[in-house]
Amino acid sequence: PWAAGLIVREVSRRVSNWRATESLPDYLNRHNLPGLTEIDTRALVRHIRSKGAMMAAVSADPQYSAADLVDMARAAPSMEGLDLVKEVTCSEPYHWEEGVAPAWQQGLQSPISNLQSHPFHVIAYDFGIKHNILRLLTDAGCRVTVVPATTTAEEVLAMQPDGVFLSNGPGDPAAVTYAIESTEKLIESDIPMFGICLGHQIVGLALGGETHKLKFGHRG
Template sequence: IIRDLAAAVSNYRSQSSLQDYLEQQGQVAISGVDTRRLTRLLREKGAQHGCIMAGSVDIKKAQALAQAYPGIQGKDLAKKVSIREITTWERGTIEIGRGERSLQQAQYHIVVYDFGVKHQILRLLVDRGCRLTLVPAQTPTDEVMALDPDGVFLSNGPGDPAACGYAIENIKILMAKKSMPLFGICLGFQLVALACGAKTVKMKFGHHGTNHPVEAINSQRVFISSQNHSFAVDTDSLPDCLMVTHRSLFDGSLQGIEHRDKPVFAFQGHPESSPGPQDLRGLFDHFITLVKQSLNAKT
């Protein structure tokens, strides 16, 4: 949803116009919208349902469709966007003028549960020497363990985390294997919390943007993060086995958790943001540290 659609492609790196790209991807979009007015409306009333209609527009029908939309609460969307078959990934980050990095020497094997994973997450793991195996959202843990991973990553994704019962149960099984490092981002953060006994709630406004400040509790340092979620972990429901590592400085909501006895941690925002702030990319290094410690403990 944008105000003005550029008529000409001007960036030297562009391969197509935004309109052509959206059409190729089969994505719905609309321009000519007063986005400032829309933003004010959302700030006052919270998340709203809407309808984009093309061709012959029937306003009453559009309003009826928007009003009838049930929302995403209770919906498991992760399995809809997940891959269908196990695959691998070996592509690193892209640097302007140097191109795409590639996996030079794999030091660690990480299994990625794909709930709608962002490519930049995978690229940052590859940069850190990880050979990645991506598995569908509903993959049983025995199949994951048969891949002999050094750690498991729980990706971001859409929908209501509480509706992903299969993922919650799988995480419980993985956490029972005390030495298996787990790292969750966004939906993965919420799923880790649910697997430990916490609850999630639908937010009135949600967090959507690239400039959300969060505080690291131990160091009291402030980091700027990218955020895109409509559900949050209920602070009051957090079990004793989890400690809070980060909080939002906008509303105090939970942003980071870590298990007290297991190599398991998660972050609500997007430390991989691309584009966006890179303040929290050290979380990927923390995951690698846990993987190293787990491997050293086995030798």
């Protein structure tokens, strides 16, 4: 996981989801991640809503005082100009074949009749891509090849894709200059392109737009 820590109001003491393989505390311990519970998360969200997103520090180490943690948070680098994509992208291209679990597909009907043949080859740029996006692309009839964020437009076009997908990801999109450059060239090639989250912003930057960080994240 790429998260540095987790804050929740209450941790369920019973692992009841049919897909669960371990409890949340066990998962955090396995990855050496700090977690806080019994936090009024609604009050925290209201604070962020009025004051804006801010840096924070979470630790269970008794050697750090509250003042030490405040100093750590204040010393954390700004998100502006920060390229986090290079930290989370894959190192080599790979093919994705897994679809959505059958249990989630009951009662659904797809308008595509030849799903099993996967006729559409889609190149997915990995800026920190979510696996479920890849599952949904596969179920939509796509043969998906995931490539690192630094893959050039020439390398992508050599794979002869039917479309290019730009994924979600962390950090400042303006700092991902290599992806913006590749996107500019891919747009000029007239190949169909689509994206989500950071990918949308990279398309905007490639078309001459500008981005700026909002006071706080918008989700829903």
